[in-house]
Amino acid sequence: MNAWWVVMSSQPVGVRKSIRFGEGFQLELRPRRLRQGSRVLKLERIPLELLILFLERPAEIVTRDEIVSRIWGKDIFLDADNSIRGAIRKVRQALKDDSEHPRFIQTITGQGYRFIAPISAAQDEDLVATIPPLTGSPQQHARLADDHAGPSQRFGRWVLLGAIGFSALLVMAVIAFWSRSRTAIAPTIRSLAVLPLKNLSGDPTQDYLADGITEELIGRLAGIRDLRVISRTSVMHFNQTKLLVPEIARQLGVDAIVEGSVIRDGNLIRIHAQLIRAATDEHIWANQYQRQYEDVLALEDDLTRNIAQQIEVNLQTQQAGSTSPHQVDPATYEDYLKGRYYFNQRTPTAVNKSIASFTQAITRDPKFALAYSGLADAYALLGYRGAYPSTEALSQAKKAAWKAIELDSNLAEPHISLAFIAETYEWDWASSEREYKRALELNPNDSRAHHFFASYLTYVGRFDEGIAEEKRARELDPLSLPVNTALAGRFLAAGRSQEALSQVRATLDLDSSFAPVHQTLGWIYLKGGKSEEAVEEFRRAVKLSGANDIYLRSDLAFACAVTGKRDEAKKALADFKSLHLKGLAPSGSIAIVYGALGEKDEAFAWLEQAYQERDPELTYIKVGRRFDPLRNDPRLQRLVHRMGLPD
Numbered sequence: 001m002n003a004w005w006v007v008m009s010s011q012p013v014g015v016r017k018s019i020r021f022g023e024g025f026q027l028e029l030r031p032r033r034l035r036q037g038s039r040v041l042k043l044e045r046i047p048l049e050l051l052i053l054f055l056e057r058p059a060e061i062v063t064r065d066e067i068v069s070r071i072w073g074k075d076i077f078l079d080a081d082n083s084i085r086g087a088i089r090k091v092r093q094a095l096k097d098d099s100e101h102p103r104f105i106q107t108i109t110g111q112g113y114r115f116i117a118p119i120s121a122a123q124d125e126d127l128v129a130t131i132p133p134l135t136g137s138p139q140q141h142a143r144l145a146d147d148h149a150g151p152s153q154r155f156g157r158w159v160l161l162g163a164i165g166f167s168a169l170l171v172m173a174v175i176a177f178w179s180r181s182r183t184a185i186a187p188t189i190r191s192l193a194v195l196p197l198k199n200l201s202g203d204p205t206q207d208y209l210a211d212g213i214t215e216e217l218i219g220r221l222a223g224i225r226d227l228r229v230i231s232r233t234s235v236m237h238f239n240q241t242k243l244l245v246p247e248i249a250r251q252l253g254v255d256a257i258v259e260g261s262v263i264r265d266g267n268l269i270r271i272h273a274q275l276i277r278a279a280t281d282e283h284i285w286a287n288q289y290q291r292q293y294e295d296v297l298a299l300e301d302d303l304t305r306n307i308a309q310q311i312e313v314n315l316q317t318q319q320a321g322s323t324s325p326h327q328v329d330p331a332t333y334e335d336y337l338k339g340r341y342y343f344n345q346r347t348p349t350a351v352n353k354s355i356a357s358f359t360q361a362i363t364r365d366p367k368f369a370l371a372y373s374g375l376a377d378a379y380a381l382l383g384y385r386g387a388y389p390s391t392e393a394l395s396q397a398k399k400a401a402w403k404a405i406e407l408d409s410n411l412a413e414p415h416i417s418l419a420f421i422a423e424t425y426e427w428d429w430a431s432s433e434r435e436y437k438r439a440l441e442l443n444p445n446d447s448r449a450h451h452f453f454a455s456y457l458t459y460v461g462r463f464d465e466g467i468a469e470e471k472r473a474r475e476l477d478p479l480s481l482p483v484n485t486a487l488a489g490r491f492l493a494a495g496r497s498q499e500a501l502s503q504v505r506a507t508l509d510l511d512s513s514f515a516p517v518h519q520t521l522g523w524i525y526l527k528g529g530k531s532e533e534a535v536e537e538f539r540r541a542v543k544l545s546g547a548n549d550i551y552l553r554s555d556l557a558f559a560c561a562v563t564g565k566r567d568e569a570k571k572a573l574a575d576f577k578s579l580h581l582k583g584l585a586p587s588g589s590i591a592i593v594y595g596a597l598g599e600k601d602e603a604f605a606w607l608e609q610a611y612q613e614r615d616p617e618l619t620y621i622k623v624g625r626r627f628d629p630l631r632n633d634p635r636l637q638r639l640v641h642r643m644g645l646p647d
Contacts, residue, residue: 019055022104022117025095027055034094044282046071047090054105054115063112082198082261088113089244090281187279189311191228192256194218195248196239197271200261210262211344212337213271213300217258220304222445227311230254231447231477232344249278252478256284258307267293267330273303275310285310293330328365335361339374346381354378369407376401376417384424384616391614394425412443416452423456424616427643432456447476451483454490459619460646463494481507481514488520492527493623500524515544519552522559523625531563550579551617554589558626561596569597586610588617595629604635611639618643 018028026035032048034041043051053062053070067084088105091097097104104117194217199210215232222229230252238248245257260273274286287306291299328336339357342350355378361371376397383393398421401414419435422428436453439446450473457466470487477483484507491500501524507517522537538556545552557572559565573593579585591606610618621627621636622645630636 019119021055021119022095027051041094042280043094044090046283047087047094050087051091054113055119058115058117058119061108061112061114067112081200187255187277189255189277190226191230191254192221192258192275192311193230193235193249193252193254194221195235195241195257195259197259197273198261200263201265203264206262206264208338208341209264209269209334212340213262213296215340215344216300217304219443220300221258221307222443224308224311225444227445228254228476229445231480233447233483234477234479237479245276245281246278253475254278256311264293269293269296269299271299271303273307275307293333294328296330296333297328328368332361332364332368332371335364336368336371336374339371339378343374343378343381348382351378351382355382367407369404369411372400372404372407373411373413373417376404376414380417380420384420390425390616394421397421410442412439412446412449415439415442416446416449419449419456420452423452423459424619425614427614427619427645429456429460429644429646445476447473447480447483450476451480451486454486458490458493459622461623463490466490467494479510481511482516484510485514485517485520488517488524492520492524497524497527513544515541515549515552518544519555522555526559526562527625531559535559535563535565550576550585550589554592555626557593558596561593562629566597569593573597586615586617587613588615592617592626595627598629600630600633603630604633604639607636607639611642621645 017030018026020026024037027033028035029052032052034043034048034051049071050067053067064081064084071087072083092099092105095104099105099107102116104115106114106116108114194214197210197214197217199207201209214235218229218232218235221227234252241248243251245259249255249257256278257276258273259276260271263270269291271289272286273289275284276282277284285307287303289299289303335357339354339361342354342357345351355375358371358375358378361368362375365371379393379397379400383390383397397417401417401421404411404414405418415435416439419432419439422432422435433453433456436449436456439449440453443449450469454466454469454473457463457469467487467490470483470490473483474480474487484503488500488503488507491497491503500520504517504521504524507514508521511517518537518541522534522541525531525534525537535556538552538559542549542552542556547553553572554576557569557576560572561569573590576585576590576593580587580590587606587610591603591610594600594603594606607618618639621643622640627636
C-alpha cells in the first residue's frame with residue numbers, strides 16, 4: 001500500500017507493521033524482513049513470500065495449488081513439487097524447524113502445509129497514529145489548505161511539500177544506487193555445475209531423456225570461455241541427492257548450480273531450469289520451455305544461450321558462440337540419447353547396446369554428426385578394453401570420427417577419439433598430440449580430453465605436463481574416480497611417490513571399493529619395497545573387479561613373480577595363454593609376466609607378437625613399470641624406437 005494513502009485515508013486506520021510468532025521471531029512488513037530478536041535473518045524473496053502467506057492464514061491448510069498461484073502465478077509452468085519443497089526447506093532453515101517434529105510448518109500429506117506456531121501482533125508497533133478524516137485527492141487537500149492559509153503559511157507549506165518531494169527522490173536515488181551497487185559487487189561466477197535433470201514424466205523408462213539432456217547441456221555450457229563447467233561424471237553423484245545447494249557446490253568447488261526437470265508428454269517436451277548462486281542459495285534466474293520433441297536440440301540451444309546471457313550480463317563472463325543445431329526427427333534423437341545413456345554405463349554389454357542405438361540413429365539420419373561422434377566413442381572404448389577385436393573396433397571408431405568432423409567441424413569429441421586411436425593403436429604420436437590440442441581448442445572444458453592428453457604426455461615421458469593436464473581434468477571432474485586415480489599414477493610415473501600416496505588416500509576417501517585405486521596403491525607399495533602389502537592390494541583390486549579384468553590379473557601375476565611367488569605367477573600365465581587362444585587375453589600381458597619371471601626370450605617373442613597385433617598394452621612401454629624387468633635389454637630399446645616414441 002502507498003504510504004501517502006495510509007496517512008490520507010478517509011477513516012482512522014490501524015496498520016500492522018510487523019508480526020511476532022514462535023520463539024522471538026518477528027516479520028517486518030515494511031521493509032519485508034525476518035528478525036529474531038535484534039538479528040536480521042537472511043531469507044530470499046520467494047521463501048519470504050511463502051512465510052507471509054502462512055502468517056496470513058495461521059492454522060489453516062494451504063494447498064500446493066494455492067502456493068503456486070500466490071507465489072508464481074497460475075499460468076506459469078514449473079516443477080511445482082521441487083520448487084515448493086525448496087522454498088519450504090529454506091523457510092525451515094531460517095526458523096530452525098524440523099520437518100519430522102515441526103514447530104512452525106506442518107506437512108499435511110496429500111493436501112499441503114499448515115503454520116502451527118502461535119502468532120501475535122508486535123507490541124507498540126502495531127498501529128500508526130490516527131489521522132483526522134479527509135476526503136479528496138492530495139492535490140485538492142493542498143489547494144484547500146492554501147485557500148485558508150496566509151502568505152507565510154502557504155510558503156511554509158510548499159517548502160515542506162518540496163522538502164518531502166526532494167526526500168522521496170533522494171530515497172529513490174539511494175535505493176537505485178544500492179541496487180546497482182549490490183549487483184555490481186555480486187561475486188563473479190567463474191564455475192558452475194549442472195545437476196542431473198529430474199525425470200518428472202512419471203515413467204522410469206524416460207530416465208535416458210533426462211540423463212541425455214543433462215549431458216548435452218553440460219557439453220554446450222562447457223563451450224563458454226573462461227567458465228569452468230563440471231563434467232557429467234561428478235554431477236551424477238548428486239542424482240536424487242538430498243544435500244543442499246551450498247553443500248553440493250562446496251564439494252564440486254563451483255560458484256553456481258543449474259538444476260531443473262524434464263517432462264515428456266507424447267510429442268511435447270517441457271524443461272524447467274534455474275540458475276542458483278551457490279554460496280547464498282539465491283535464485284539468479286529461472287525459465288520454462290515447452291517445444292515439440294523434434295525441436296529439442298533448438299530448445300537445448302536456447303536454454304544454453306539464456307544461461308550464458310545471464311552469466312554474461314549479470315556476472316561479466318564471456319559467452320561462447322553457438323551454431324545452429326541440426327534438425328533431427330524425434331525417433332533419431334531418441335536413439336542418440338539412448339546411445340549416450342548406455343555408453344555412460346561403461347560395461348561391455350551396455351557399450352554394445354550404445355553401438356546399436358547410435359547405428360540406428362545414423363540409419364534414420366545419415367547427416368546427424370552427434371550420432372557418429374557417439375559411435376566413435378563407443379567403438380574406441382570397446383576396442384581398447386572390450387571383447388571386440390581391437391583392430392576392427394578401432395577402425396570403425398576412426399571411420400565414425402572422421403564422418404562426424406566432416407558433418408560438424410566444431411565438435412570436440414571426435415577429435416578426442418582420433419587422438420586416442422592414434423596414440424593407443426597407430427602409435428602416431430604427432431597426430432595424437434595435434435588432435436588432443438584441437439579438441440581442447442574447441443572445448444577447453446572437456447575433462448576427458450585433459451585426462452586422455454595427460455595419459456599421452458605421460459607415455460612420451462613429459463611427466464610434469466601430464467600432471468598439469470590431469471589436475472585440470474580433476475578441476476573439471478573433481479569426483480571422478482578414474483581421474484583421481486590417474487593423477488596418483490601420474491605422480492608415481494614422475495617418481496613423486498609421496499604425492500602419489502596422498503592422492504591415493506584422497507581417492508579411497510571418495511570410494512574405497514574402486515578397484516583401480518587399489519591397483520595403483522599396489523604399484524606404490526611395490527616401488528617402496530613393501531612386497532606383501534603390494535600383493536595384497538593387487539589381490540584386492542582383482543576381487544573388487546570381479547576377477548575378470550585381465551589387466552588387473554596380469555598386474556597381480558607380475559607382483560607375484562617379482563616377490564618370490566613364482567608358482568602363482570606361472571599358474572596365472574598358463575591361464576592367460578589359454579585365454580589368448582580364445583581372443584580374451586592380449587599378447588602384451590603374457591609378455592609382461594614372462595619378463596617378471598626373468599624369461600626374457602619368451603617375453604620378447606610375445607612382445608613382437610603384441611607389436612604385430614598393435615596391442616594397446618605397448619603404449620606404456622617407454623615408462624610403464626610393467627616393463628622394468630626388461631628395461632636394460634637392447635631389444636626393448638629397439639622396440640621403443642620402432643614404435644616411434646621420442647628418446
